[in-house]
Amino acid sequence: MSARRPASPGAPEARRADLALVVAGVTQLTEDVRQLTLAARDGGPLPCYPPGSHLGLRWRPDRVNSYSLTGDGHDPAGYTLSVLRTRDSRGGSAWAHALRPGDPVDAVAPRSAFPVAARARRHLLVAGGIGITPLLSHARWHVRWGADFVLYYGFQPGRAAHLAELRALCGGQRGGRLRAFAGRDALWADLGPALARQPLGTQLYVCGPLPMIDAVTAEARRLHWAESRIRSEAFGACADGPRAPFLATLATDGRRVAVSAGETLLEALERDGVPVPSLCRSGVCGECRTPVTAGRVDHRDLVLSAAERASGDWIMPCVSRAAGDEVELSL
Amino acid sequence: MTRTGPSDFTGLAGFPFPLAADAYRYTANLRPAGAGGETVTRVGPDYAELIAERARILRADPGRLIRDPALRAAEWDTLRYLMRRLSGEYPAHFRYAEAGGQARWENRLLGTAAGFTPGDPASLPCGPLEFIGRQVVEDLVLLDEREGHLWADAGLVTFASGWSFPFVAGSSFREIHGPVPQANADGVFARAEAFLLRLQPGQAYRRLNWAFQPFRVLDHSMDAAASWMPEADAFLATATDADIAAHVHLRVEVQHLIRLETSAAVLFLIDTRFLSLADLATVPAWSARVVAVLRGLPADIAAYKGLTELRPRIIDCLTRQAGL
Amino acid sequence: MTDAIRSTPQGTPDSGAWARLRWTSVPRWPAPALPPAASYLACCFGGEGERRARALLSGAEPDVPVRVEAFAGRWSAPGDPDPAGDAQAGGQGATDSRLRALFDACLTGVRVILAGPESVVMRAAAVAKQCGATSEELVLIATEAARAPGAAEPRASGRDGAGHVAGRAARRVFCAACRQSFDTFAALADIVTCPGCDGRLIVDHRFSRPHAAYFGWPAGPGPHR
Numbered sequence: 001m002s003a004r005r006p007a008s009p010g011a012p013e014a015r016r017a018d019l020a021l022v023v024a025g026v027t028q029l030t031e032d033v034r035q036l037t038l039a040a041r042d043g044g045p046l047p048c049y050p051p052g053s054h055l056g057l058r059w060r061p062d063r064v065n066s067y068s069l070t071g072d073g074h075d076p077a078g079y080t081l082s083v084l085r086t087r088d089s090r091g092g093s094a095w096a097h098a099l100r101p102g103d104p105v106d107a108v109a110p111r112s113a114f115p116v117a118a119r120a121r122r123h124l125l126v127a128g129g130i131g132i133t134p135l136l137s138h139a140r141w142h143v144r145w146g147a148d149f150v151l152y153y154g155f156q157p158g159r160a161a162h163l164a165e166l167r168a169l170c171g172g173q174r175g176g177r178l179r180a181f182a183g184r185d186a187l188w189a190d191l192g193p194a195l196a197r198q199p200l201g202t203q204l205y206v207c208g209p210l211p212m213i214d215a216v217t218a219e220a221r222r223l224h225w226a227e228s229r230i231r232s233e234a235f236g237a238c239a240d241g242p243r244a245p246f247l248a249t250l251a252t253d254g255r256r257v258a259v260s261a262g263e264t265l266l267e268a269l270e271r272d273g274v275p276v277p278s279l280c281r282s283g284v285c286g287e288c289r290t291p292v293t294a295g296r297v298d299h300r301d302l303v304l305s306a307a308e309r310a311s312g313d314w315i316m317p318c319v320s321r322a323a324g325d326e327v328e329l330s331l
Numbered sequence: 332m333t334r335t336g337p338s339d340f341t342g343l344a345g346f347p348f349p350l351a352a353d354a355y356r357y358t359a360n361l362r363p364a365g366a367g368g369e370t371v372t373r374v375g376p377d378y379a380e381l382i383a384e385r386a387r388i389l390r391a392d393p394g395r396l397i398r399d400p401a402l403r404a405a406e407w408d409t410l411r412y413l414m415r416r417l418s419g420e421y422p423a424h425f426r427y428a429e430a431g432g433q434a435r436w437e438n439r440l441l442g443t444a445a446g447f448t449p450g451d452p453a454s455l456p457c458g459p460l461e462f463i464g465r466q467v468v469e470d471l472v473l474l475d476e477r478e479g480h481l482w483a484d485a486g487l488v489t490f491a492s493g494w495s496f497p498f499v500a501g502s503s504f505r506e507i508h509g510p511v512p513q514a515n516a517d518g519v520f521a522r523a524e525a526f527l528l529r530l531q532p533g534q535a536y537r538r539l540n541w542a543f544q545p546f547r548v549l550d551h552s553m554d555a556a557a558s559w560m561p562e563a564d565a566f567l568a569t570a571t572d573a574d575i576a577a578h579v580h581l582r583v584e585v586q587h588l589i590r591l592e593t594s595a596a597v598l599f600l601i602d603t604r605f606l607s608l609a610d611l612a613t614v615p616a617w618s619a620r621v622v623a624v625l626r627g628l629p630a631d632i633a634a635y636k637g638l639t640e641l642r643p644r645i646i647d648c649l650t651r652q653a654g655l
Numbered sequence: 656m657t658d659a660i661r662s663t664p665q666g667t668p669d670s671g672a673w674a675r676l677r678w679t680s681v682p683r684w685p686a687p688a689l690p691p692a693a694s695y696l697a698c699c700f701g702g703e704g705e706r707r708a709r710a711l712l713s714g715a716e717p718d719v720p721v722r723v724e725a726f727a728g729r730w731s732a733p734g735d736p737d738p739a740g741d742a743q744a745g746g747q748g749a750t751d752s753r754l755r756a757l758f759d760a761c762l763t764g765v766r767v768i769l770a771g772p773e774s775v776v777m778r779a780a781a782v783a784k785q786c787g788a789t790s791e792e793l794v795l796i797a798t799e800a801a802r803a804p805g806a807a808e809p810r811a812s813g814r815d816g817a818g819h820v821a822g823r824a825a826r827r828v829f830c831a832a833c834r835q836s837f838d839t840f841a842a843l844a845d846i847v848t849c850p851g852c853d854g855r856l857i858v859d860h861r862f863s864r865p866h867a868a869y870f871g872w873p874a875g876p877g878p879h880r
Contacts, residue, residue: 047532047533048592049532049592049593050532050592050593050594050595073592073593074449074450074593075429109531109533110532111531112531112532112595115476115595117477118401118402118404118405118475118594118596119401119475119787121787144450145403145404196693196762196764197762198762198763199759199761199762199763199787200758200759200761200762200763200786200787200788200792201763201786201787201788202763223693223763223764224691224692224693224763224766225763225764226763226791226792227791228477228478228479228789228791229763229789307479394834477789478789478790478791495831495870497831497834498829498831498861498863498866498870499863500865501863501864501865502680502863502864502865506680506862506863506864507680509861553831553870553872553873554831554832554834556831556832556873557832557854557873560873560875561875564875
């Protein structure tokens with residue numbers, strides 16, 4: 001009996017590192033948020049994905065911006081993303097907002113970094129602004145599988161992307177699973193007490209602007225939610241801090257790479273011809289994770305857990321730096 | 332019970348010989364699935380026999396199938412993954428199609444066909460894991476990620492070797508692999524788990540495990556110990572050189588680790604293969620490699636692998652038979 | 656997964672091969688510390704368990720609610736006397752039912768203290784996990800491990816201070832042939848007899864937390880090699 005490589009489309013081999021997509025549709029959801037629907041350029045099926053996954057759009061040969069997929073991932077006919085127009089320094093969202101149906105788009109296959117906790121008895125989803133996108137994907141999943149969930153959605157008045165869709169999905173504002181609030185204060189008035197009275201076994205998921213994530217997770221920690229119960233996904237680039245020059249030593253051959261104040265560790269390594277895989281180059285995807293063998297690290301990424309940071313075993317060179325003068329990498 | 336049939340119907344050419352070097356270390360030895368042109372699933376001339384053996388074991392002991400309500404989505408994910416794999420890798424024997432929320436599956440080897448609604452338990456005669464598990468030769472274990480670790484919460488295992496799936500079900504990856512000599516000191520299993528946690532949906536890796544056992548017994552689980560252990564003990568105590576040559580088998584597990592695409596659970600597939608010592612002796616390169624590895628095996632790893640008594644006998648047998 | 660025909664190490668617990676193995680699945684008992692919490696629930700099995708739990712809780716912040724529930728020192732199986740009427744019809748006995756009712760009423764932010772003999776505490780921990788608790792939310796205290804050094808067996812041992820319960824102690828052993836666990840009083844590597852099938856089993860160092868039991872490795876008819 002002979003076997004050959006799978007030919008059926010949609011088989012796992014069909015998943016390649018880069019997907020050739022095309023813009024199939026564009027919808028303006030709010031003043032600042034535009035929804036893109038992307039299909040396979042060859043008209044074929046797209047890889048499935050777990051809820052909370054993100055899709056990296058290669059908007060320049062060396063730049064990938066990731067956006068959460070809002071669908072539920074089962075046999076998607078298209079990938080739907082909602083992009084917030086921001087005044088970010090590198091222009092990725094402006095590029096996304098300029099896309100028209102028929103435009104080709106190269107993308108990195110969906111990556112899962114914000115999954116559902118399968119065993120949780122209840123799922124408490126908290127979304128701020130554009131942070132609704134991965135949680136919309138989660139909500140679809142929970143509706144499909146009949147899980148117990150509640151979704152808190154805070155937004156600026158007049159800027160509630162996906163609100164009607166959510167109301168239909170979550171069964172109405174009162175008594176249903178959606179609790180939507182215009183404005184931060186209104187959200188807190190309801191969410192604050194709710195955080196204090198969830199049953200044991202509830203999982204918390206937070207997505208939105210960094211200050212909002214910090215506030216909600218800090219409150220959860222103040223209420224002694226176990227660390228493993230709290231999951232969050234941060235959007236946008238990490239806050240950058242002061243940059244001092246330092247030395248990076250490569251453990252394999254002792255080579256020393258000088259990192260100046262004007263460049264990241266990743267840029268310095270690349271400049272010196274040291275290959276390090278990278279994707280987002282902004283500390284959110286985890287692709288450039290590099291083992292550290294000596295020296296303390298100034299962590300500036302959004303990937304490593306508290307335990308991983310404390311161990312000192314890892315660094316994300318695209319944003320993080322040496323805490324002192326020197327760091328040694330297992331490269 | 333004392334089966335001495337041919338090693339493997341596919342012959343020696345297709346046999347997954349597990350030893351790549353003369354010095355053996357307990358490593359994770361993971362590499363991407365399909366790197367050597369292999370398929371993830373295996374359907375050989377022994378397919379019907381193995382499917383029937385699995386059915387026989389499940390009839391006698393349904394507890395070898397363990398489900399978990401929290402992993403419902405992962406069960407459906409597994410069913411779909413394997414149906415697509417089988418139909419893609421063996422299109423002459425299996426067909427799988429989906430359209431408009433309905434699916435159709437044909438297994439021409441078993442002569443069965445089924446139409447069902449993915450996600451709807453009422454549309455299948457049994458749970459999805461059991462439905463597809465009864466149509467593959469591999470053991471299946473589903474691992475859920477939580478608290479920063481992997482947990483073996485569900486599965487269908489009829490061909491375990493030296494362990495009991497019902498005993499370890501619900502335990503974490505670390506707890507299951509805990510008592511391995513040297514490996515934990517080296518952090519091998521911690522790194523293996525970290526690797527698995529970084530797997531992205533759709534990625535698949537492969538590794539090989541090996542052991543020697545006195546007879547060609549598939550269900551070598553601790554659940555069935557009463558059926559094979561007394562004979563194995565008696566054999567080890569009384570075997571002549573001729574017995575060793577005639578009955579000892581190399582047991583290889585071809586394992587695949589897959590991060591499933593929608594549930595993000597990790598699916599562990601284990602395909603068990605046998606090579607008799609007699610057939611092994613006919614391949615000088617393999618014989619020499621086995622002898623070298625066994626000679627160099629540290630005592631505690633040999634003990635862990637149950638080779639304390641067998642090791643010198645196998646070395647002796649192979650050196651004589653292969654003229655080494 | 657183990658890949659051994661027979662991987663029970665040779666010799667006694669402190670001999671060479673055994674000592675070299677790292678027992679990551681045998682329960683270890685570091686000195687318990689009280690984590691901060693929004694509330695505490697202590698389930699105490701026996702007087703010693705209650706004494707240890709209250710001692711630990713004495714360090715709690717004053718405004719944090721504390722609930723102490725006293726249980727008998729032994730697990731109440733289905734059919735056992737049930738004066739308080741805790742057992743649910745068709746359930747796993749009074750202890751199991753009472754624990755589930757307590758856990759189901761807990762909120763996030765709780766830390767659950769389980770104190771008593773190791774075999775009972777591990778069973779209670781398994782129930783807690785079924786009810787949704789994570790390891791982080793449980794504080795486990797095995798009263799055998801609490802005795803002072805030099806006291807009579809059983810005692811905890813281990814260089815890193817997080818010892819296991821050594822020597823003869825109340826242990827639950829899993830018989831793979833019966834697929835059931837039974838209570839016995841034995842040390843690791845001792846041979847015990849399964850009441851279900853009369854099989855001779857070695858109390859193995861592999862421990863399953865969901866079963867809350869040590870694996871009973873078939874010993875065979877003769878003296879164990």
